[in-house]
Amino acid sequence: MKAFKTLFVSELKLIIRDCNTIFFGVGFSAVLAVILGLVMGDKPAFEGASYTMFEQSFGAVASIGIAATGLMGVPLALSDYRHRKILRRFKVTPVSPAILLMVQLAVNFIISIISLIGVYGVSALFFGFRLGENVGGFLLAYLIVLLSVFSIGMLVASVSPNMKAAELLCSILYFPMLLLSGATLPYEIMPKVLQKASDILPLTQGIKLLKGAALGLPAENVLAPIIIMLAFIVICAAISVRFFRWE
Amino acid sequence: MESILTVNGLRKSYGNFTAVDNLSFEVKKGEIFGLLGHNGAGKSTSIECILGVKVPDGGDIKILGMNSVKDRKKLFEKVGVQFQESNYQTKIKVDEICKVTSSFYKNPVDWRKLIVTFGLSGKEKSLVYDLSGGERQRLSVLLALIPKPELVFLDELTTGLDAKARRDIWKYLKMLKDNGLTIVLTSHYMDEVEALCDRIHILKKGKTVAEGSVSDVISGASCNNLEDAYLYYSGEEIENESI
Numbered sequence: 347m348k349a350f351k352t353l354f355v356s357e358l359k360l361i362i363r364d365c366n367t368i369f370f371g372v373g374f375s376a377v378l379a380v381i382l383g384l385v386m387g388d389k390p391a392f393e394g395a396s397y398t399m400f401e402q403s404f405g406a407v408a409s410i411g412i413a414a415t416g417l418m419g420v421p422l423a424l425s426d427y428r429h430r431k432i433l434r435r436f437k438v439t440p441v442s443p444a445i446l447l448m449v450q451l452a453v454n455f456i457i458s459i460i461s462l463i464g465v466y467g468v469s470a471l472f473f474g475f476r477l478g479e480n481v482g483g484f485l486l487a488y489l490i491v492l493l494s495v496f497s498i499g500m501l502v503a504s505v506s507p508n509m510k511a512a513e514l515l516c517s518i519l520y521f522p523m524l525l526l527s528g529a530t531l532p533y534e535i536m537p538k539v540l541q542k543a544s545d546i547l548p549l550t551q552g553i554k555l556l557k558g559a560a561l562g563l564p565a566e567n568v569l570a571p572i573i574i575m576l577a578f579i580v581i582c583a584a585i586s587v588r589f590f591r592w593e
Numbered sequence: 594m595e596s597i598l599t600v601n602g603l604r605k606s607y608g609n610f611t612a613v614d615n616l617s618f619e620v621k622k623g624e625i626f627g628l629l630g631h632n633g634a635g636k637s638t639s640i641e642c643i644l645g646v647k648v649p650d651g652g653d654i655k656i657l658g659m660n661s662v663k664d665r666k667k668l669f670e671k672v673g674v675q676f677q678e679s680n681y682q683t684k685i686k687v688d689e690i691c692k693v694t695s696s697f698y699k700n701p702v703d704w705r706k707l708i709v710t711f712g713l714s715g716k717e718k719s720l721v722y723d724l725s726g727g728e729r730q731r732l733s734v735l736l737a738l739i740p741k742p743e744l745v746f747l748d749e750l751t752t753g754l755d756a757k758a759r760r761d762i763w764k765y766l767k768m769l770k771d772n773g774l775t776i777v778l779t780s781h782y783m784d785e786v787e788a789l790c791d792r793i794h795i796l797k798k799g800k801t802v803a804e805g806s807v808s809d810v811i812s813g814a815s816c817n818n819l820e821d822a823y824l825y826y827s828g829e830e831i832e833n834e835s836i
Contacts, residue, residue: 352692352695363684432682438646438669439669
């Protein structure tokens with residue numbers, strides 16, 4: 347426990363010192379929330395909608411932190427630690443290299459939560475956004491999306507033979523998901539063709555889930571995304587466990 | 594004398610390449626044991642197999658009476674390791690890596706004292722990657738000593754150090770030896786080996802070509818000094834002459 351705590355504090359400092367995850371995960375999402383709030387104002391999502399366009403976008407913007415930590419933070423750190431034989435050094439100590447893996451997941455989880463708090467804070471403070479009655483449902487949805495995206499990140503860390511491959515895979519997953527899943531550009535304003543293409547991205551489904559929870563939409567609308575998210579968790583985690591290498 | 598490390602018939606190959614071929618030796622408590630050989634002779638592979646980081650193809654290894662894979666948690670409370678290339682997290686500071694390393698052990702040495710001993714005072718808040726090569730090398734030896742080990746493995750312990758820093762580390766290691774520490778080291782510097790090692794073992798292409806005390810090895814090769822004897826046993830020239 348002492349090792350976990352000390353390592354956690356140290357890795358948290360490292361991730362903050364490194365700036366990348368903070369910039370993409372925390373700063374970017376909060377700034378985007380401000381921009382969307384200014385652009386969209388109080389416009390309703392569509393004619394006669396009970397919620398505004400901004401409220402509709404909240405779930406999407408809230409997912410940026412998950413994507414930045416899960417698709418960049420976790421896999422890049424783990425690939426780097428393996429590549430530079432830092433995990434190997436743990437093998438000749440009383441603690442397992444698995445502790446470093448756990449700490450990485452925990453640290454990135456915290457950064458993701460900070461990002462969520464930032465987006466919510468900005469939205470609530472400047473644009474009067476409220477999560478509505480289903481706060482618990484939203485947090486549960488957030489956790490499911492986080493687990494599924496982190497499991498994709500673990501998969502990348504597991505199958506990448508080297509640092510270059512990890513960086514390439516992360517970019518291939520991260521940027522299209524960021525741009526096309528609705529996290530930055532609202533899904534609703536995309537042409538039908540793009541929406542169809544976007545639907546195959548796991549984060550699109552995750553955002554649908556977050557949106558459903560944030561807007562208090564009926565549960566049957568989110569059943570499909572839930573199943574898809576859970577499937578991602580099971581499949582990616584299984585493959586990760588099977589193929590993960592310490593060096 | 595109590596046996597701290599026994600290696601019996603260690604073998605390791607990578608595909609068709611035999612890295613270590615039937616290596617056997619024993620290290621007794623309080624000894625400094627040197628594993629010598631050219632780059633690629635199998636020193637690091639042997640150490641990695643002994644430590645359980647690599648899986649040997651065959652052989653029997655006992656450290657402090659334990660198995661390095663099965664008894665890992667218990668064993669590495671008492672065994673310190675410095676690998677040849679020590680890598681650290683990119684932006685980690687000296688005091689942070691010391692604190693983290695200390696947190697792994699039940700009874701670590703006070704790392705602040707080691708910092709003074711190894712001449713790294715004032716560097717606590719420096720990034721490890723901003724240290725000079727010599728400072729980083731001293732840090733890697735320091736980290737291996739944090740567990741207050743009974744046995745320590747030092748792979749190329751003074752590579753990249755200047756004469757003064759090397760002498761300082763020798764002095765410190767001798768002091769630890771006098772306090773009962775057992776040391777297994779590899780080195781390319783024969784003056785260092787002569788100054789430190791009680792017994793040595795020379796490897797060539799994974800095979801043992803000489804073993805014994807420094808004076809045994811020198812007289813066995815009919816040479817005047819260890820460097821000549823080392824080259825005699827591990828060098829290529831001799832092989833060409835015999836053809």
